[in-house]
Amino acid sequence: xxxxxxxxxxxxxxxxxxxxxxxxxxxxxxxxxxxxxxxxxxxxxxxxxxxxxxxxxxxxxxxxxxxxxxxxxxxxxxxx
Amino acid sequence: xxxxxxxxxxxxxxxxxxxxxxxxxxxxxxxxxxxxxxxxxxxxxxxxxxxxxxxxxxxxxxxxxxxxxxxxxxxxxxxxxxxxxxxxxxxxxxxxxxxxxxxxxxxxxxxxxxxxxxxxxxxxxxxxxxxxxxxxxxxx
Numbered sequence: 001x002x003x004x005x006x007x008x009x010x011x012x013x014x015x016x017x018x019x020x021x022x023x024x025x026x027x028x029x030x031x032x033x034x035x036x037x038x039x040x041x042x043x044x045x046x047x048x049x050x051x052x053x054x055x056x057x058x059x060x061x062x063x064x065x066x067x068x069x070x071x072x073x074x075x076x077x078x079x080x
Numbered sequence: 081x082x083x084x085x086x087x088x089x090x091x092x093x094x095x096x097x098x099x100x101x102x103x104x105x106x107x108x109x110x111x112x113x114x115x116x117x118x119x120x121x122x123x124x125x126x127x128x129x130x131x132x133x134x135x136x137x138x139x140x141x142x143x144x145x146x147x148x149x150x151x152x153x154x155x156x157x158x159x160x161x162x163x164x165x166x167x168x169x170x171x172x173x174x175x176x177x178x179x180x181x182x183x184x185x186x187x188x189x190x191x192x193x194x195x196x197x198x199x200x201x202x203x204x205x206x207x208x209x210x211x212x213x214x215x216x217x218x219x220x
Contacts, residue, residue, distance in 0.1 A: 006134050007204030008215040048220050053202070056137035072134055072202075078216035079131070079138075079162055079203030080115050080174050080194060 001026040001065065003033070004072040012043045030054070031061040037073065048076040085146045085158045089135055093163050093172040102179040104156040109183035111190040112159075115174040117167050127208045131164045131173065134202040138162070141201045149178060149192050153185040160193055162203055 001020045010016050020026040027033040030052045038045045051074040052059050058074070065071060081101050095114055102110045117129050146158040159177040167173050176193035180186040197203075205216045 004134065006132060006202065007206075008218040011215070047218055053134070053137055056134070056140055058200075072137065074134070074202050075204070075215070076217040077198070077200065077202055078205040078218075079133075079201050080198040080205075 001067050001069070001071065004070070006072065007075045007078075008047065009044070009073040009075045012041050026067065027065060029061070029065060030059045030063045033065060033071070034061070050075060081157065081159075084150065084156065085143070086161065087139055087142045087146060088161045089133055089138060090161060090163055091165055093161055093175055095172055095175060098159055098175055098177050101159050102157045102177050104179050106181060107156045107179035107186075108181055109186045110177065110179040111183070111186035112175065112177035113190050113194050114172050115194065116172050117169050119169045121207060124209055126169065127210065128169070129167050129173065130206040130208060130213075131162070131167065132204050132206075133162070133164050137202050142197065145193060145196045145200070148196075149189045152192075153178070153180060153189040155180050155185065155189055158189075158193070160197065162197070162201070164203070166208075 002017055004017045005013050027036050034050055044050055053072040053074050054069050086101055098112050142160045146160055155178045157179045162174045178186040178189035207214045207216055
């Protein structure tokens with residue numbers, strides 16, 4: 001499962017994407033992914049907000065994640 | 081313009097195109113907002129802004145916002161265009177516009193387009209100062 005990173009999320013992790021390898025359990029839901037991120041990188045807990053996109057649309061915390069989904073971490077947006 | 085809307089993420093915004101894009105025989109009012117790079121933010125000199133985007137999602141969200149505005153205000157045409165990359169002071173970074181039969185609709189729609197873009201569209205802005213850089217809105 002590949003996860004895309006943008007903005008400050010890219011700076012926190014130090015790269016533009018990462019992958020849960022086949023031998024580690026990938027997170028099953030959006031909330032589990034957020035918890036895992038905050039566990040590995042406490043900086044995520046300090047952000048104004050943290051959203052996840054699944055297949056390029058905003059996802060809810062309870063939404064399930066599948067191996068084939070395109071997943072992206074969406075830190076607070078600041079366009080305009 | 082494809083149909084009644086033009087939704088784009090570009091390297092450079094050409095502000096001179098927008099009138100022709102929004103002009104329509106049914107429209108008596110055309111309203112445009114341009115966002116540009118301001119030199120000072122909270123008394124600190126900004127050298128430049130750097131924008132990045134999750135392009136496929138940003139275009140989808142921009143299209144949703146355009147459709148919402150067209151539906152709500154019965155607009156004839158809509159433009160939403162955002163720039164990415166490094167932008168210097170005074171350079172345009174975003175342009176939104178709407179055209180409608182009467183002016184109230186396009187004024188209100190234009191405000192909605194920019195406000196909603198800032199809330200929802202996955203675009204990120206980094207302010208470059210002389211001695212640091214900051215991702216805008218990242219921290220409370």
